[in-house]
Each structure stands twice: as C-alpha cells, then as structure tokens.
Amino acid sequence: MSDLKNDRFLRALMRQPVDTTPVWMMRQAGRYLPEYRATRARAGSFLDLCKNPDLACEVTLQPLDRYPLDAAILFSDILTVPDAMGLGLYFAEGEGPKFERPLRSEADIRRLAAPDPEQALGYVSAAVRVIRKALDGRVPLIGFAGSPWTLATYMVEGGASKEYAHVKGMLYDRPDLLHQVLAVTADAVTAYLNSQVSAGAQALMIFDTWGGILSPQCYREFSLQYMARIVDGLTREAQGRRVPVVLFTKGGGQWLEAMAETGCDALGLDWTTSLADARRRVGRQVALQGNLDPCVLYASPERIRAEVARVLGEFGAGPGHVFNLGHGIHQHVDPSHAGAMIEAVHDLSPAYHG
C-alpha cells in the first residue's frame, strides 16, 4: 500500500496540528452528481451498485475527481449488514429501503445471528481493496456502518418509518427482545467494521441516524451502550497508524458528554448544536466533525462562503475540527455549490492553524 499523501483528515481526528481544516461531505458519492447517476443507471439497481466492487470504487472516486476533498468514504449502505443477516433487503422504487423478512416475532429474533463478514459481506471488503488501490494514497478511506439501534429500527419496522410503532413498542414492552436484536447486531457490526479495516479502511464512522428519536435514558440503554461495545471491539491500529473512530448521532446534541465517554476519537455533529458549545463541552476529549446545514448549499456561493466562515469561526483556532455537512448532501443541490463550500474551507481555514 502506498504512503498517504494527504493525512490532514486523520491528523484532525486525533487533534493533531494541520495546515488547513480537512473537509469531506456525508453522501459525497451520491445522486447530486450527474456522473453518479450515470454509473447508477449502468449498474442496474442501487444494491447492484453496492455489490459491484469496481462500480462502488468508481462512484467513491467521482467526488474526489471533481473536488479537492480530504477523505474518501466507501460507497455502500448501512443496511447491507441486516441483509447479510438474512432479512432480504430490497429497494422499492421511490419508497426507500425495505426488508422482505422484518423481525416481528420472538422466533425471528431468536434465530438472528451475526454473519461472517468475509463470507456474507465479502463484496464490501473487495470494494475497500479496489478503492485503496485506486486512491493510491491520495487521501484516507473511511469505512462505516450503521449503529445497532438505527439498524434495528429498519429490521423491526421492515423499512423506513415515521412513528416507529413496532420497534418502540418492543423497546417499551419487550426490552429483552430488543436487547437481543441489538447485541447480535453489535457483534455483526464490530466484525464488519474490523473486516473493513483488514481490507484497508483507515478511519471508521458509525452512523446513528435515529438515536435522536429516543428519550435520554433510552438513548443510553438502547443506542449508546451498543455503540460503546462496538468501539471497544474495534481494531484501532492498522499498518502502523491509528484507525480513528467517529460517532454520529443525528439529533444527539444533548448527549455529547456521554458519547465522548465511549472511547471514540471524534463526534459527528448535526447543525442544531453550535461547534463552540460542543467544543467547550467535549473538545478536550474528542475531535468534532461537522456541521454546516446541508440546506446552506441551496443558497448562492457568496452566502455559502459566509456560512463556512461562521462554522470555522465557531470552532475557532487550533486542531480537532473536520469540516463536514451536518447530514448527507441533498440530491437537488447544484454540484458547483458543493465546490464553493470546499473551496471556502480550504481558503478560509489556514488562518485558524499554525
């Protein structure tokens, strides 16, 4: 494997000095890019694209060819893990992800087992290897997975949900069953992330998209506890370098202190918490990644630049900040606006370093 030519992202996650604040975008390989839509059309279905290492590599690299990003992120989907657990993932056109066999009965749950990632998710390890080779050390590659709680919402509901009636009914009525789902899923995610590191992932991120719909005590018991268990079980060094781990709970701004206690290296933040506030609360323990409102990219390049300046100013001087959106980039954003954001980060951030 080649040496890393740009390690700003890894250094910032470890709160080490950098010359410029590194920047990447959640969902940077996605539908807002015409070249992504073209590859996606060639691939067949979204899942076909995820399962084809060469095409997954192609879309992973597309945003890097367009913008001077400081990190690449594996193109995949958080729901590949429950798919590998036998739930039968499919995407109904215009309806989002669905499972053919959601977990509804105690028998379903007792049968659940963590898959061997090399067997059931070998296409992901293969994609990581192909992408690392293609990157040739340009920037680090991020591996990722969904949090057990977030995965469980889909596994129990059978797809996306508005009211979370089934999974929250289980949480309140049969917490023992939900804990069983979460424990098996945490094992599956741990093995899966470690297989990504073995294949070459240089940093990891855990997406807890739905942790924010829980009450404070349920968040700790049903989401954070299992993320902490995963962090404990991860390979934290590979090829002589630390593999930093980022935790991101959307809507988790009230619980940063507890998140920082898990032993992760960094927290991802959505835009509802000020970086100044977050840094004051947990900046001595962890780096912070975020947190521009993705809707800022609907505004003009001048306004985007002003908002980037505001976010950089909120974090302030010194290391420990990775610039990102507070959630995935929206599909109807003009790609040149994403470019304006990235350019502004690289132009304006050196003043905060060195």
Place this chain on the structure above:
Amino acid sequence: MSDLKNDRFLRALMRQPVDTTPVWMMRQAGRYLPEYRATRARAGSFLDLCKNPDLACEVTLQPLDRYPLDAAILFSDILTVPDAMGLGLYFAEGEGPKFERPLRSEADIRRLAAPDPEQALGYVSAAVRVIRKALDGRVPLIGFAGSPWTLATYMVEGGASKEYAHVKGMLYDRPDLLHQVLAVTADAVTAYLNSQVSAGAQALMIFDTWGGILSPQCYREFSLQYMARIVDGLTREAQGRRVPVVLFTKGGGQWLEAMAETGCDALGLDWTTSLADARRRVGRQVALQGNLDPCVLYASPERIRAEVARVLGEFGAGPGHVFNLGHGIHQHVDPSHAGAMIEAVHDLSPAYHG
C-alpha cells in the same frame, strides 16, 4: 360564563400548588378515537370539520367524556391562519396538507397581509364560544396557533416537506423575504390568538413543530424572535384570570433557556430532554409540560404506568408540572392505553404534592 370547577391545569402553568398533576394529551381529539372518526366521516372533509363550530365542539369534548382530563383543547388546525391569508389550504387524501398558492416569488410575499381574524377566522371564535358553553366550567379550554416559522415552512414549501429546500433556501439566500413572511405571520397569529381569548380561550399554546430543524442562531433569528413578539402582543388576562401561554418547540431541548426568556408561562417538552434536567435549567422561570414518548402508549398498561411513574419522578415534588405526551398521540394507539396513562397520572402524582 360559569366558574371553573377544575383549575389544576391553569394553576400548574402558573407554578401554584395543586393536589394532583394535571394531564391532557396533544391531539387528544383525534383519529385514535372511534367516535372522532365517526364525526369526521359525517363532517365531510377534515377542513369541513374544522370550519363547523358545532362539530368542532363535539370532537373537542369527546376525549373529555371518555377520560378525566384536566384540560380541553380547541379542535382546529395550525394551517387555518395561512388559509385565511389566501394561500388556499386543502388536504389531499393520504398526502397531508397542501397549499394551492404557496409563497414562491417576491411578489407573492409583498402581497401577504395579516387577516382580520373575526372576519377570516370567525368560525374559530364561534367554535371557542360553543365549546366554552358546552364545557360549562368542567375544565379550562386551551386555544392555540402554529409558530410563524412552522407556518412559513408550509407556506413556502406548499405542504409538508422532508428537505425544506425552498424555505431554507430563502432563509439563507433571501433572509429579508423570509423575515417579511414571518413578521406578517406573527401579526396574524397574535391577532388570531387574541381573538380566541376574547371568545373564551383560557390558556394558549404556540406549536413550533419545525423549530428543531434550525441551527441555534437561525432558531433565535427566524423562530424564537417571532414567538417572543407574539407573546409580547397577547392579552394575558381575561375574566379576571391570567391566560397562561405555553411555548413548544419540538426538538428544542438545547434552547430551553432562550425560550424561557420570552416571557411565556410554560415550556412544552418533547421526550428527548429529561424533565429533571429541564427543571434544573429553567424551572425557576417557567412551568414544564410533557413529556412521555407517545410510543409508550403502544406498550402494555403495566409498562405505561411504570413510564408515567418515571416521568413524574423526573419532575419531582412541587408545583409547575403539566403531564402530557411529548408530541401528539399516534392514531393507531388503543384508546384504553391512553386511559391507563391518565389514570396513572392521577393515581401516582398526589404523592408529589401537598
């Protein structure tokens, strides 16, 4: 008007001693009740039901006939205000609310004007009068409106939204235009709430359903500022009694201190903030209303009782708590489960008073 036989709700909102914690449920007159569905079917459309004072009264009273609730809330919809502003509200079956004429151009916005509530929303004042008469002093009647920001999201998007592209695009690109929408809407809401008080509403609640999607500084500038302006302009006494005002920003748990500074009497809380935490932060300034996760009502009556006990214990001893769900009751909840919650509040809360 008759004397009030049960004033626990009003007393708790003013942090005065009560014998039992008062309880009501957001959306208590709603689709989970078969008697509501029957009236709704007779009325024709949802809007026909809102606009018919006798039927609005009928559904307002239905939950009170079923449960020993401590407050009634006017049956209406937050979008009647923009409808009265000429946007043409309609409900497409299974699709939620829509506007025929959303605000998209500068010309649309310049034309916007606050309507005279007695003319354009006379059916609401009429409903308040009919309901007060029918209540005959059993419990107080709550009037309500949407926050200007929440109304603006629908007015600009033309309906419910997932990404808020138009309204947030306007926020970031043309804040002057959005401020114009919000200022006119704040005037409209102030006059509308005052007309409800004139007609007999005994407490008021402002629903800021979408304030939680904003960044901290945007929340202050585009949502809280206009709620504070409304609070300043409200009639705060009627028939020799204070008319308390409750502010509720869903997802606003990070901003309680700023909300308490508006001069409101109470804050509504969703379930993502612990009442103990909220009381410590703002309990000397305001009462607190909430905050059971509505999904708890999917669990068994025994579990519901345990969760009610937990919420009461989090607030602790002394006045200033109105028990409620953290958001509207879900339509698929078994009505007997709502009954179990209300019974548990009345059974378990006296230990915290007197």
